[in-house]
Amino acid sequence: MSSNPSPSSTPRSDGCTLAGALSVASAVADGVTIVHGPSGCSHHHVSLLLTSLLDRPGARLPVLLSDDLGEREVIFGGEDALALALDEAVARSPGSIAVLPTCVSEAIGDDCAAVAERVRSVPVVVVPVGGFLGGGFYEGERAALAAYAELSARLPAPDTGEGPVIALVGEKNLEYEADCHAAEIGRLLGLLDLGVGLRFVREAPTASFGLLPRADLLVLREPGMGGIADCFPVRPRTPRIHGFPVGLSGTLAFLERCGAALGRDAAGAVEDEAGHQEAVLARFGGLAGARVSLSGAPRWAVELADALGMVVSPAGVPVPVPEPAPVGTAGVARLLARWGRSL
Amino acid sequence: MKQIALYGKGGIGKSTTSANLSAALGESGRSVLQVGCDPKHDSTRMLMHAEPLPTVLDQVRERGAPNVALEDVVRTGYAGVRCVEAGGPEPGIGCAGRGIIATFQLLEERGALEADVIVYDVLGDVVCGGFAMPMREGYAEEVYLVSSGELMSLYAANNIAKAIARLAERPRCRCRLAGVILNAKGMEREEELVRAFADAIGSRLVAAIPRDRVVQLAELHRQTVIEYAPGSAQAAVYRRLADDVLANTDLSIPRPLTQDELESLAIEYTTF
Numbered sequence: 001m002s003s004n005p006s007p008s009s010t011p012r013s014d015g016c017t018l019a020g021a022l023s024v025a026s027a028v029a030d031g032v033t034i035v036h037g038p039s040g041c042s043h044h045h046v047s048l049l050l051t052s053l054l055d056r057p058g059a060r061l062p063v064l065l066s067d068d069l070g071e072r073e074v075i076f077g078g079e080d081a082l083a084l085a086l087d088e089a090v091a092r093s094p095g096s097i098a099v100l101p102t103c104v105s106e107a108i109g110d111d112c113a114a115v116a117e118r119v120r121s122v123p124v125v126v127v128p129v130g131g132f133l134g135g136g137f138y139e140g141e142r143a144a145l146a147a148y149a150e151l152s153a154r155l156p157a158p159d160t161g162e163g164p165v166i167a168l169v170g171e172k173n174l175e176y177e178a179d180c181h182a183a184e185i186g187r188l189l190g191l192l193d194l195g196v197g198l199r200f201v202r203e204a205p206t207a208s209f210g211l212l213p214r215a216d217l218l219v220l221r222e223p224g225m226g227g228i229a230d231c232f233p234v235r236p237r238t239p240r241i242h243g244f245p246v247g248l249s250g251t252l253a254f255l256e257r258c259g260a261a262l263g264r265d266a267a268g269a270v271e272d273e274a275g276h277q278e279a280v281l282a283r284f285g286g287l288a289g290a291r292v293s294l295s296g297a298p299r300w301a302v303e304l305a306d307a308l309g310m311v312v313s314p315a316g317v318p319v320p321v322p323e324p325a326p327v328g329t330a331g332v333a334r335l336l337a338r339w340g341r342s343l
Numbered sequence: 344m345k346q347i348a349l350y351g352k353g354g355i356g357k358s359t360t361s362a363n364l365s366a367a368l369g370e371s372g373r374s375v376l377q378v379g380c381d382p383k384h385d386s387t388r389m390l391m392h393a394e395p396l397p398t399v400l401d402q403v404r405e406r407g408a409p410n411v412a413l414e415d416v417v418r419t420g421y422a423g424v425r426c427v428e429a430g431g432p433e434p435g436i437g438c439a440g441r442g443i444i445a446t447f448q449l450l451e452e453r454g455a456l457e458a459d460v461i462v463y464d465v466l467g468d469v470v471c472g473g474f475a476m477p478m479r480e481g482y483a484e485e486v487y488l489v490s491s492g493e494l495m496s497l498y499a500a501n502n503i504a505k506a507i508a509r510l511a512e513r514p515r516c517r518c519r520l521a522g523v524i525l526n527a528k529g530m531e532r533e534e535e536l537v538r539a540f541a542d543a544i545g546s547r548l549v550a551a552i553p554r555d556r557v558v559q560l561a562e563l564h565r566q567t568v569i570e571y572a573p574g575s576a577q578a579a580v581y582r583r584l585a586d587d588v589l590a591n592t593d594l595s596i597p598r599p600l601t602q603d604e605l606e607s608l609a610i611e612y613t614t615f
């Protein structure tokens with residue numbers, strides 16, 4: 001792990017499944033999230049959420065409720081406490097309500113789905129997580145995406161007008177620069193006269209999820225998300241791109257794949273973007289000839305160093321290669337600025 | 344002060360035996376506290392003449408633990424035996440084991456766990472850490488396994504012996520096996536079998552309680568046998584058990600049997 005204390009190298013995905021599920025549920029713009037467990041569970045994760053919101057001044061504060069299970073509920077069951085919290089959530093007239101169980105409620109076997117079924121006026125998504133039971137952050141995140149995907153099949157499709165629907169799937173909501181990544185993808189799609197139709201799930205209202213079953217292209221945040229996309233209620237053979245674009249050639253390939261998936265000629269867009277990349281590299285021309293160490297770094301990083309005329313050698317100065325990688329050409333530019341600072 | 348606990352398979356006769364034991368001890372002038380550690384809260388029913396006893400956990404639920412006083416949950420029954428029921432959640436919801444832990448904490452904090460003899464009547468099997476808590480935390484210092492000669496009953500007793508053996512490895516754990524009580528089903532060679540089982544696990548048979556209709560008759564009259572039929576042979580058996588329990592200093596760390604050993608033992612004493 002990097003010892004660089006910059007915000008982008010602070011780990012934010014080491015929590016339990018609740019933390020992962022919460023990172024998704026709290027990003028539903030008109031949602032209310034109930035953490036079905038001791039108030040301490042919410043406390044830890046809310047601190048983390050708030051920390052990540054500091055990167056986005058003026059961002060919406062998510063509505064989180066804890067039903068505050070205590071010893072009494074552990075002994076007698078927490079379903080009544082959940083029912084009360086659901087009443088409170090419904091009273092706020094949200095677009096949807098997420099119920100996130102915790103280790104405590106799972107250990108005593110509360111039937112959250114049965115309690116949630118009693119709510120008719122607002123869609124309720126019970127995310128099947130159980131704190132540290134059944135995995136960690138990533139499993140929680142994926143369980144939440146799958147649960148919202150299931151909900152999407154029950155929602156009416158919003159009117160989108162002309163053009164294909166492109167859905168970004170599984171943006172990492174606690175990731176520093178998450179919005180920069182989405183903006184970069186928006187810019188790249190713009191080169192093809194396309195745009196992002198659905199952010200699943202980041203700052204999107206519940207009704208917009210109705211677009212998911214109609215999606216023409218799924219752009220997955222990372223390759224490992226193919227598994228959950230398999231259970232999305234999309235049309236058979238809906239094309240997918242497995243991972244946001246990374247590195248110089250990776251970004252150009254992304255444009256080609258999008259074009260191919262949607263039957264558009266991407267040659268012009270690729271040419272424009274290659275020109276843009278040249279301009280970016282030219283801005284960092286001063287890095288040419290610098291000796292850098294990139295041991296164990298992925299191919300895109302080595303490609304980038306080569307393109308700049310840097311000398312890659314174990315004796316060189318180590319430069320940061322963040323994981324997850326910066327997205328698109330804009331990500332490359334930000335990374336080169338960091339490299340410049342460390343040389 | 345003696346703190347004893349009766350563990351054994353569900354329905355084997357723990358509550359009946361506990362209540363008669365407590366009644367006999369009470370009659371002999373000892374101060375006795377019987378604690379029912381079972382959400383069914385039927386341990387002290389005969390001692391209380393079926394008068395409903397507010398359970399500790401119901402009181403905790405209604406008023407919150409800080410507001411529960413001993414008078415709310417401890418009642419005096421037959422022969423001066425003080426009775427407490429832990430209670431617990433409805434079947435299939437919540438965590439009864441945690442309820443037992445909360446009950447002990449409350450009784451301990453209120454200074455209720457004082458008597459010449461405390462009898463803990465613990466639910467069927469040790470289903471989770473919560474039900475092992477009386478053993479683990481030094482409340483149940485002397486554990487009696489109640490069993491019949493039926494294989495499943497011995498199997499449950501053997502499992503509890505395993506729990507005791509495991510707990511006894513902990514340096515500060517005072518829990519020991521005090522003996523096996525046969526509550527007979529009336530099978531052939533039943534006493535021989537249960538005695539052999541007790542020996543095999545490194546303990547001994549402390550009492551053989553026959554199956555007797557008077558137990559049900561007493562139950563129908565909402566009384567212990569000690570009270571309902573004081574002159575009966577069955578009452579005499581329970582009194583003898585009380586004397587033996589008081590005198591018993593023969594505590595051991597059991598050597599539980601393997602499944603195969605247990606089955607072979609049962610086969611040895613079965614007439615086909």
Ligand SMILES: Nc1ncnc2c1ncn2[C@@H]1O[C@H](COP(=O)(O)OP(=O)(O)OP(=O)(O)O)[C@@H](O)[C@H]1O
Nearest residue numbers: 352353354355356357358359467553554555558559
């Ligand atoms: N020695 C006996 N002779 C005849 N009947 C008996 C005898 N011992 C117990 N019983 C009967 O067996 C039934 C079950 O006994 P009891 O309730 O004491 O068992 P238990 O082990 O406490 O059960 P649980 O695990 O459900 O708490 C009772 O109806 C009781 O009357």
Ligand code: SF4
Nearest residue numbers: 016041102103131132
């Ligand atoms: S691990 Fe369990 S107790 Fe801890 S925060 Fe997660 S859900 Fe809550």
Ligand SMILES: [Mg+2]
Nearest residue numbers: 357358381386
């Ligand atoms: Mg009982």
